[in-house]
Amino acid sequence: MTDSAMLAPEHDDAPPIWTTHYNHPTQWDQFFAPMSMPDMFFRSAGRKGEAPLIDFMGRKYSYAETASGVCRVAKGLQDMGLGKGDRIGLFLPNVPHYVAAYYGAMAAGCTVVNFSPLYTVDELTHQVEDSGTQVLFTLSAAALLPTALEVLEKSSLERLIVGSVAGALPGGKSLFYRLFKGKETVKKPDDERITSFSTLIDNDGAFHRASIRPDQDIALLQYTGGTTGTPKGAMLTHQNLTANARQVNRIDPDHDAEDRILGVLPFFHVFANTCVLNRTVLNGGEMVILPRFDAVQALKAIDRTKVTALPGVPTMYQALLDNPRIEQTNFSPLRACISGGAPLPAEVKKKFEAKTGAKVVEGYGLTESSGVVSANPYEGLNKSGTIGQPVPGTLVRLVDKEDPNKEVPKGEPGEIIFSGPQVMKGYWNRPDADEEVFINGYLRTGDVGQIDEDGYIRIVDRIKDMIAVGGFKVFPSEVEKVLYQHDAVKEALVIGVADEYRGESPKAFVTLEEGKTEVAGDAIMQWLNPQLGKHERVVDVVTRDELPKTLIGKLDRKALRAEEADAV
Template structure:
């Protein structure tokens, strides 16, 4: 028996590893589910429920509205939205119109949003009339090639009483929609009969989603995920659940703009005809109340989220009896947290793994039966993970040695948007000419096919499930006249997994009084919340390589050695 035959015989997911996922468009995946489950609840948003028939009607109206303003095949449509019903209608409506969705984080600054709008060529942007979102979107409208902003109303999707209370008592949290021909109300966009026919889609060629990521170089790039990629990953993840034909209700507190939630909250739930309980943002008290109120069967999250829920005083009064499985991703899950969560809730917490470049998920521990703590589980159906040499990805890793994890499967991206030059470093090619996605993570694979990550080649910092790019923080630090050199590294953090920390040297003519605290006070307001550093450390020197290049690797070694001494 070969090594591959051995681990396949030990496969523990509920469908065979060799399950086939024929190419399918996301339009067909959504349409078939909506037709089959028209009267089933699709969304619970703060107590207001929408069934699949209502959601499908909204999707058709968005698609028709977009077609009327000139959005067509291949155009890019940006979503600058939290977890609200508008997100689902806009996402699937844009796909029905033949457009490509561009996910944009509501945490972005104006400059960050401008960069991705320009890089992607986004023409239309969906957002809300929230004070934290609309002013940023309008600033980008003026500073970029963006053509139109579509603005939804928060109060408009709340239950009647909550809507009235919101209009009266939350006025300060909303921003007025300006009288500007480039700005359209969401309600006006969907004021139609939804009669535009869906645009023909080639699942294997047409790009459904541009998901921005640091890739393997730390420079944000748009992962091109085809309709076939995204639809396959939705079905693969759905097939992991042995109870998928029973009641399926998922608590959506992960942000839908993140690829983890895009697949594991939204698309996999649509594939099963399940219900999404959406919360606009993660708040531990609100999430615990929603668990008791709505009785979800699944809760995907990142380790920091589970930690926050465990630490909240309302945990003891929460009814977790409906929860079957919780899926952790985005950052390593430590064994103590897993044990505490399972003891407190009675639900299973399994760790999985994936990348934006893989539509979200490559592997996960089985939901039922024996798991292996400290691993990211076995590959999804139809997915192969193998190890290549850390220095030469054209060769297999030496037997018994860790290697870089590479992946093949129907969910692996086509490449990076407008970056064909990166294919040579993003993919490894085997002797048969097959392309393998290089993950940048170093791991081991045991005899049963369980994968463990032991290191990573990337410099990216994992902060509560988000990827932070040190080079971007360093670039801002270099704008300060007192900064001569800068390096940013990830430091262990009990709550978020890692947190960025900056190390700098000062210019000879630095003004008196410039210290780490002053630099941090200047730096952090220019960063997204997850990017903010916990300290700026001023040093006399920073480590360098033999050719004089600043060495992040050597700095990490120095800092870790000092911390352990």
């Protein structure tokens, strides 16, 4: 897809509401000139020089130092015979190696493929084969290297490049890691197919600048469950990624101010990839990165580094609220918290803002959108329960769920479709899936939404999550919204379960607030059902110690449905 996808279909004559009611501090109608990822990175590196780009557990890496690493990764890959279009996998947590490998592979002309560090051997093997990944970056960590070694043996993967976490840490911490964390590392085998990261970058960095067509060449293959089921590789071009980074940057009214962001969301996920990594590099800011989310470590990092931005998923904000250390943490430098990945419960937003004094801004996006489609304004009208207005250059429409060629009446709910420069090129080797997801130059999301009089979008639910109760459709999120109003409920998920008479019935699952764990599910159900329509009433409320979550920590309705199906 290109910027031409922004054009509205011929039958849509009404001007978008955002032409007159746009609350972001920029114009809605914008064009983003083609830009490659290496150009974006090296422009910022040239501009910022010795300014810090990365803070990793206290060790600082400047833009110049990181650029040197990027150049040497690019040169090392080219010396291996790799270049334009070759797929380079990153099986890494948030570590400095990721940043160098990500931009270095792209600078060499290669396509990056992100893999979650939590993947099993079978999951990683499948996606390596599907993507045609030739080289895989990983670490000598017990949680990563054994899996990567198995995949090397049982797949068409040609080579591993293995880095060391200890080498990226400050001196004292590096020694501590070697002395006390040895059991968490694995020795690199003596195998000609395995190269150490230090050997790869032992060169002068004089790589050959690949000729990149930003609108056409694929910078990143990002796997997703997508809107049509099975994991697929979303082909994100250089322009998709750089445009989305620019879109996100332009809705920040203070992007010229001090910019220090906490990078605890995993870079392998598109949310962090755009909002933490690419946006910060574009803006010349600093990333305070942690290998994984831990509430105590995150709060310590916030205190130590005085971050100005904190992107997270709702469960992360809840975990920070639950940690006693929050009382001693200084949040005064924090300008904005960006919540995405899942709907943000109003109570969590309210409590976090009250505790920290920071504003929590909710946004929305998809892997297929390179990250971000819309967001609430950082300043001004911030509507709780909505995903705000589209980022610049993004056109959103609502269409009939059964006939996506038909636009729904104004004010009515419909499937969200959108176009813009951030929309993926398509799915990797899946033209069948492309036919299902693209409609008249727009991308179908599978989400049901409404647009209000101010142009703010509210997600009603996902089409496939709707529960069919007799002849009625029940949106789980509407029932969950009521559940969150109960003072004992911390987290809630509602799914449909088989019902001989009605086809399906809603069933609720909750975790409870500390000090409220004696509250029974029956009592919550008796409180809940009178507030719901007859077709929405749940058949049970189950209290649990925890609810299933995805790799980035958002509540996982799909996994819960699978658990329930297995229990039957």
